[in-house]
Amino acid sequence: MNLIKFFIRLFFIGSISKAANSLYISQPAITKSIQKLEQELEITLFNRGPKGVTLTEDGKVFYHFIKNGVESFMNGEHKITSLKKLETGTIKIGASSTVTKHFLLPFIEEFHRLFPNIDISITNHLTRNLLSELKKGSVDFLIVNLPMATDEELSITPCATLHDCFAGNLTYKKQISNKISLQDLVSNFPIITQKEPSNTRAFLNSVMAKNNIDFHPKFDIVSYGLVKDFAKIGMGISYITKEFAKEELENKLLFEIPIKEKIPTRGLGIVLPKHSITSFSTQKFIDLILNGSSSVSLS
Numbered sequence: 001m002n003l004i005k006f007f008i009r010l011f012f013i014g015s016i017s018k019a020a021n022s023l024y025i026s027q028p029a030i031t032k033s034i035q036k037l038e039q040e041l042e043i044t045l046f047n048r049g050p051k052g053v054t055l056t057e058d059g060k061v062f063y064h065f066i067k068n069g070v071e072s073f074m075n076g077e078h079k080i081t082s083l084k085k086l087e088t089g090t091i092k093i094g095a096s097s098t099v100t101k102h103f104l105l106p107f108i109e110e111f112h113r114l115f116p117n118i119d120i121s122i123t124n125h126l127t128r129n130l131l132s133e134l135k136k137g138s139v140d141f142l143i144v145n146l147p148m149a150t151d152e153e154l155s156i157t158p159c160a161t162l163h164d165c166f167a168g169n170l171t172y173k174k175q176i177s178n179k180i181s182l183q184d185l186v187s188n189f190p191i192i193t194q195k196e197p198s199n200t201r202a203f204l205n206s207v208m209a210k211n212n213i214d215f216h217p218k219f220d221i222v223s224y225g226l227v228k229d230f231a232k233i234g235m236g237i238s239y240i241t242k243e244f245a246k247e248e249l250e251n252k253l254l255f256e257i258p259i260k261e262k263i264p265t266r267g268l269g270i271v272l273p274k275h276s277i278t279s280f281s282t283q284k285f286i287d288l289i290l291n292g293s294s295s296v297s298l299s
Contacts, residue, residue, distance in 0.1 A: 002033065003036060004037075006019070006034060011055060014054065015053070016052075034046065043058040045059035045062060089117075089119070089280065089281035090120075091111075091118060091119070091281050092138070093285075094125065095122065095124065095143040095144070096124060096126070096127070096224070097225075098224040099268065102244040103160060103243075104143060111284075115281070123138070127142075127148060140272075140279065144269055145200055145266065152274075153273060154271055155271070155273075156269045156271050159289050160243075160267055160268040161265050162241050162267055162268065163265055164239065165256045166191075166238065166256070167231060167238055167240050167257060168236070168238070168257055172234070172237055176257050178258065181259070181260045181261065182259060183213055186208070186215055190219070190236030192221065192231055193220060193221070194221060194222065194224055194239075203266055207263060231254055232253050270289065270290075272286075
């Protein structure tokens with residue numbers, strides 16, 4: 001294939017030195033390659049002259065027969081080069097609306113600034129639905145709350161650490177001035193959580209189970225935003241992620257409730273199919289997350 005590539009480049013440029021420079025090889029290397037091709041075909045392809053090279057009649061016949069294949073090859077080469085330079089392409093990401101808003105947006109903004117010609121599409125859904133979309137190939141990768149069940153078909157790379165807490169409005173803050181146990185909290189106060197089967201709810205259920213607490217929240221809500229909103233208007237005490245409730249906590253619309261037990265940290269993870277080849281643009285976006293997550297503040 002290199003012999004044909006050198007032949008085509010020399011044909012279009014018409015100069016051995018310029019063709020060699022464009023291919024980043026020496027003039028003797030391209031000359032030897034053309035001679036080798038001529039020996040294999042047993043014809044002379046180029047007329048050599050002081051002003052450059054031109055196709056012989058045999059060379060024109062040879063080019064005529066390989067023209068369509070060469071054009072397809074060159075179009076493919078150009079397309080791959082454009083993809084490598086991130087001049088074109090599409091990235092399809094799956095994530096919850098909460099993760100998109102509070103984690104992904106700064107990376108999307110930065111990536112779009114660097115590579116404005118790359119299209120980015122976002123699919124928002126529950127993790128189990130997103131996993132189905134990933135396996136079907138409808139999205140390139142996921143950003144999901146961890147932990148999640150292991151799957152032999154998928155690879156998971158942690159990319160951020162999250163801290164959960166219970167929070168209520170000023171009324172509940174005044175009622176709970178000292179540290180309270182999880183058991184007393186869920187027994188004496190209405191708890192607001194995300195509805196199963198969200199990963200956040202699954203994690204909270206596991207925390208309660210480890211502390212031998214029979215857990216039945218007052219409010220099961222699908223939307224994470226509504227979990228915060230219900231708490232702000234005093235409907236109960238919400239289970240939230242600090243990094244995703246930064247504005248409410250800083251503006252004292254919600255207050256962290258001090259808990260005696262330590263709630264373990266968890267994280268966000270990048271989920272990819274194990275046996276798929278990641279596109280240049282997708283890998284570049286993932287690299288941006290992995291290399292830049294420390295500079296994008298979550299807390």
